[in-house]
Amino acid sequence: MGAVATTLMAGVEFSRRGLREPIGAFTQTGWITNANGERRRVVDAFGFGDLQRVVFGGVDLIENNALDAARTAGVLSAEDLALVADYLATVKAGPGVHDAIYVRTLETMQTLPETNKYAQAEAMTRVFRDFFAREGCASGVVLLTLSTEAWRPLAPCHADEAAFIAGLKANDPEISPSQIYAWAAFEAGYPVVNCTPNVLLEVPALQARAVARGVPFAGSDLKSGQTLLKTVVAGGLAKRLLGVNGWFSTNILGNRDGFVLDVPENFRAKEISKGGVLEDILDAKEQPVLYKDLVHQIHINYFPPKGDNKESWDSIQLFGWLGYAMEIKINFQCRDSILAAPLVLDLALLMDLAARKGETGIQSWLGGYFKSPAGRPGEAVINDFSLQIEIIENKLRSWL
Numbered sequence: 001m002g003a004v005a006t007t008l009m010a011g012v013e014f015s016r017r018g019l020r021e022p023i024g025a026f027t028q029t030g031w032i033t034n035a036n037g038e039r040r041r042v043v044d045a046f047g048f049g050d051l052q053r054v055v056f057g058g059v060d061l062i063e064n065n066a067l068d069a070a071r072t073a074g075v076l077s078a079e080d081l082a083l084v085a086d087y088l089a090t091v092k093a094g095p096g097v098h099d100a101i102y103v104r105t106l107e108t109m110q111t112l113p114e115t116n117k118y119a120q121a122e123a124m125t126r127v128f129r130d131f132f133a134r135e136g137c138a139s140g141v142v143l144l145t146l147s148t149e150a151w152r153p154l155a156p157c158h159a160d161e162a163a164f165i166a167g168l169k170a171n172d173p174e175i176s177p178s179q180i181y182a183w184a185a186f187e188a189g190y191p192v193v194n195c196t197p198n199v200l201l202e203v204p205a206l207q208a209r210a211v212a213r214g215v216p217f218a219g220s221d222l223k224s225g226q227t228l229l230k231t232v233v234a235g236g237l238a239k240r241l242l243g244v245n246g247w248f249s250t251n252i253l254g255n256r257d258g259f260v261l262d263v264p265e266n267f268r269a270k271e272i273s274k275g276g277v278l279e280d281i282l283d284a285k286e287q288p289v290l291y292k293d294l295v296h297q298i299h300i301n302y303f304p305p306k307g308d309n310k311e312s313w314d315s316i317q318l319f320g321w322l323g324y325a326m327e328i329k330i331n332f333q334c335r336d337s338i339l340a341a342p343l344v345l346d347l348a349l350l351m352d353l354a355a356r357k358g359e360t361g362i363q364s365w366l367g368g369y370f371k372s373p374a375g376r377p378g379e380a381v382i383n384d385f386s387l388q389i390e391i392i393e394n395k396l397r398s399w400l
């Protein structure tokens, strides 16, 4: 329960109290056209407006309530936090599953007492079941917004459900806390959204378990700032058939996420999720003259004075008619969690809708929300933002 999670909770409470508009949330302010060409507000078409019925809870390794966590995150001003402090103080964060192999730079304050991974998964399953039962929820979604874990490749314990259960029982170091949370959520019967770059959607055992338990699964890593702009601009350049031979991206950020990402193994997870986004848009197979020489580099630097106000720079080397070179520079001075929070609200409501519509397993139609959109085996990956939005609208239109 960090910057993204608490900014989401605070924003929903601001909306509920009529203090601010839910800006950036498609489920609250978007429109959709039905098969007869009639435009409707998404919020009315799918009954997404009753935010009073939404309840939040969570786990964390450090803070035990959303108010303290929001203060640490430092996203909202003290004046704004004061307006919803009474509510945030009521949202408790219980102890979580910790493994220093995956996040080694955080000083943890509360962790589950269980040391065996199978026992941790069982304990988290109870936590999820008890929370939703206690709150009287008809349905629920588990949103994974924990820190970026050290990247590790898939191992034999990930191959299928039986191998995963054996791995949990044997305390296999290749099973991460994120994977334990996802497994536990499926055991409790809840959909999972991976808002992080952590290795989850790629795990065959988790894909199979989501289907076996009849729940949807989506990820990975919110497409909130630099990658959003990248996939918008690249889509435009590709449609104009301009060549691109260099895309250099760098960032500075100073929040806790940036602190964790300062460890090379943790940065690797982000590098992978950010790194693949241009390949299908600037397609070297279809347009070798335009894109075969593309060099794409990504750098992230932890710079504490920036806090959550991340700054990104992109330097794009492009060429046009007769091969003449040009450059585009983008400097996005964004607020990371302000961009991320409405995406998480959308994902919670859309995944809940998907579950009610009987969808199970990977929800590739939600790819527009993610830096590294997961598809089902054999499905083409689409990163172009305008195409991704079309896919989301088409899916929702089929449910109107």
Ligand SMILES: NC(=O)c1ccc[n+]([C@@H]2O[C@H](COP(=O)([O-])OP(=O)(O)OC[C@H]3O[C@@H](n4cnc5c(N)ncnc54)[C@H](O)[C@@H]3O)[C@@H](O)[C@H]2O)c1
Binding pocket: 001, 002, 003, 004, 005, 059, 060, 061, 062, 063, 069, 073, 096, 097, 098, 099, 103, 106, 145, 146, 147, 148, 149, 177, 178, 195, 196, 197, 221, 222, 223, 224, 255, 256, 257, 335, 336, 337, 338, 339, 340
């Ligand atoms: N902030 C954004 O805009 C943004 C955008 C895209 C993706 N993300 C990703 O979302 C995730 C969260 O980002 P954030 O900015 O909220 O980070 P954050 O550091 O503010 O919050 C993460 C929280 O997770 C907790 N945590 C770490 N390991 C845990 C575990 N095993 N169990 C339970 N809690 C654990 C930490 O104590 C921390 O409070 C990161 O992976 C980040 O890369 C964030």
